[in-house]
Amino acid sequence: MTSFGLLDTSIFVIYCVLVVGLGLWVSREKKGVKKDAKDYFLASKALPWWAVGASLIASNISAEQFIGMSGSGYAIGMGIASYEFMAALTLILVAMFFLPIYLHRGIYTMPQFLEQRFDKRVKTLMAVFWLIVFVFVNLTSILYLGALALENMMGVDFLWGVVGLAVFALVYSLYGGLKAVAWTDVIQVVFLIGGGLVTTYVAFQLLGEGSFVNGIKELAARAPEKFDMILEKGVHMIPDGKGGLKDAYIDLPGLGVLIGGLWVANLYYWGCNQYIIQRALASKSLDQAQKGLVFAGFLKLLLPLIIVIPGIICFVMVKDGMIPDIGKSDNAYPTLLNMVPAGVKGLAFAALVAAIVSSLASMMNSISSIFTLDIYKPYINKNASETHVVTVGRLTSVVALIIAGCIAPMLVGLDQAFQYIQEFTGFVSPGALAIFLAGFFYKRATSNGALAAAVGTFAFSLLFKFAFPEVPFMDRMAYVFLLCFALIVIFALIEKKPVNTGNVTYPKGLFKTTTAFKIGALLIVAILIFLYAIWW
Numbered sequence: 001m002t003s004f005g006l007l008d009t010s011i012f013v014i015y016c017v018l019v020v021g022l023g024l025w026v027s028r029e030k031k032g033v034k035k036d037a038k039d040y041f042l043a044s045k046a047l048p049w050w051a052v053g054a055s056l057i058a059s060n061i062s063a064e065q066f067i068g069m070s071g072s073g074y075a076i077g078m079g080i081a082s083y084e085f086m087a088a089l090t091l092i093l094v095a096m097f098f099l100p101i102y103l104h105r106g107i108y109t110m111p112q113f114l115e116q117r118f119d120k121r122v123k124t125l126m127a128v129f130w131l132i133v134f135v136f137v138n139l140t141s142i143l144y145l146g147a148l149a150l151e152n153m154m155g156v157d158f159l160w161g162v163v164g165l166a167v168f169a170l171v172y173s174l175y176g177g178l179k180a181v182a183w184t185d186v187i188q189v190v191f192l193i194g195g196g197l198v199t200t201y202v203a204f205q206l207l208g209e210g211s212f213v214n215g216i217k218e219l220a221a222r223a224p225e226k227f228d229m230i231l232e233k234g235v236h237m238i239p240d241g242k243g244g245l246k247d248a249y250i251d252l253p254g255l256g257v258l259i260g261g262l263w264v265a266n267l268y269y270w271g272c273n274q275y276i277i278q279r280a281l282a283s284k285s286l287d288q289a290q291k292g293l294v295f296a297g298f299l300k301l302l303l304p305l306i307i308v309i310p311g312i313i314c315f316v317m318v319k320d321g322m323i324p325d326i327g328k329s330d331n332a333y334p335t336l337l338n339m340v341p342a343g344v345k346g347l348a349f350a351a352l353v354a355a356i357v358s359s360l361a362s363m364m365n366s367i368s369s370i371f372t373l374d375i376y377k378p379y380i381n382k383n384a385s386e387t388h389v390v391t392v393g394r395l396t397s398v399v400a401l402i403i404a405g406c407i408a409p410m411l412v413g414l415d416q417a418f419q420y421i422q423e424f425t426g427f428v429s430p431g432a433l434a435i436f437l438a439g440f441f442y443k444r445a446t447s448n449g450a451l452a453a454a455v456g457t458f459a460f461s462l463l464f465k466f467a468f469p470e471v472p473f474m475d476r477m478a479y480v481f482l483l484c485f486a487l488i489v490i491f492a493l494i495e496k497k498p499v500n501t502g503n504v505t506y507p508k509g510l511f512k513t514t515t516a517f518k519i520g521a522l523l524i525v526a527i528l529i530f531l532y533a534i535w536w
Helices: 006-027 037-045 050-058 062-077 078-105 110-117 121-155 158-173 178-207 212-222 261-271 275-281 286-307 309-317 329-339 344-380 384-414 417-441 449-468 473-495 517-536
Strands: 237-239 245-247
Touching: 006 037, 006 158, 006 178, 006 309, 006 344, 006 417, 037 178, 037 237, 037 344, 037 384, 050 178, 050 275, 050 286, 062 078, 062 121, 062 286, 062 309, 062 329, 078 261, 078 275, 078 417, 110 158, 110 275, 110 417, 121 158, 121 275, 121 309, 121 329, 121 344, 121 384, 121 417, 158 178, 158 344, 158 384, 178 212, 178 261, 178 275, 178 286, 178 309, 212 309, 237 344, 245 261, 261 275, 261 417, 261 473, 275 286, 275 344, 286 309, 286 517, 309 517, 329 344, 344 384, 384 473, 417 473, 417 517, 449 473
Parallel strands: none
Antiparallel strands: 237 245
16 A cells, blocks of 8 residues: 655645646636537537647546556566557547548537438447446446555545545536546646656666666566567466466467457547547547647557556566565556655656546546437437536436446456456447448448447357357457458348448548648657567
8 A cells, every 4th residue: 555645645636726726717608608519518629639639648548557557567568568559550540531521520429420321220229339338337447447546556445436536527527528628638648647657767766776777777688578569379378367377369469469359449449439539529620630649649659658667667576576476467556656755656646546537537528428419319308408408418427427436336346347348348349340430431331231230249249259269359359340341241232222422422632631640640650660670
């Protein structure tokens, strides 16, 4: 358990005051003016590129990255960083090919795109699915893992951790909506990146016995096996969470990481996920949105230094007897946090809380957007005024958080809850990505084909899980994606419906990008080639 001194407490209090203060300040309304749906759900479409990029990263990073990926760094090494590195490349593709279509259509939510391209059945089915997953899986898991991290690292009672995180997220985000979330995310990401980098710097100093440079040299010399980006079968054995060992290849299947299922997971997450893409939809323009995604891509390249390297450092310190055995791999980050000096602890703790509450606030806003705009207004109250819609959105956020807060304590008895959550999401992402890609670029794709893919993603995933358990989870996602897309093509060929060219015809030059975007994208690609070349 980490002990806090006056300096640590002061830093954390300053962080809290800054976030709440800015959230309330940007949420204020001009006299006589009430927020409408565009203000509340899309931040008045006024976000500049740097706010878009910062909000993307703050929403993406939560307790599971700080705790879980540091633990994976301890057990596996830099191989787990492929999730971050490949995300940087994915952000470029989403900015080039997904965002222009979304912004051209002027949508507020992902289900709205599905209705425009297919029909209300597809929209409603996916909207209901997303609400179930966002509330009962994502929001609940963020609360659970966040409260668990606070309990393990600070000794905060789990239930009080759930309540505290929920109230904190509500206080600064409920009234202002996405505008409050996005602008406070700028502060959140400063603490997240700054606190994480300081913690890593101190960890290198500890390893190098006071010297940062010596720490880097010692890490490279003592754990070369932890810097394999592409894992070989049967080489890296890690704890299975049940007292035994398993081959890490089952989680990171060699070249399959670069050319297989990780593309499915990343393209779905960054390109078809309301929770993430909503920031880009709220940008001032397509150019600003694209620059924001490139900025987020550069931050993703930096994140392994913050959330993976500390785990490897902890591994070396345990291996060389500098510290006692830490037990579970996920104890790596809390162990290091307990070793850093006063002041750094407060900053690191603020970084962790920033990651958790920004994810909570973002998820709440996405839930309220989909329920209010895709379920409530079309089916429950078609004549709802703009002010009423905003009120329903706020109530939805509160109800969703209460439901998640009640469910979160029930996850305590689960073994490796986060792994189960990841696998459940992986049942859906292949079919959802197939539907969106077909909707973008396959003119003959039909509504019935999209519905078949939505059902098929579950059926095919279950088939592979139980009939072919030896197939790595990441490879399974790739196979299911191909099968779901094949279903869409088969339905198109069978139905032979006339093509509605208006749904898939785009203005000339829609996919053109600026010189600044091209330079940023090429830099990201060059850095990735360099990293994989030296750590192959």
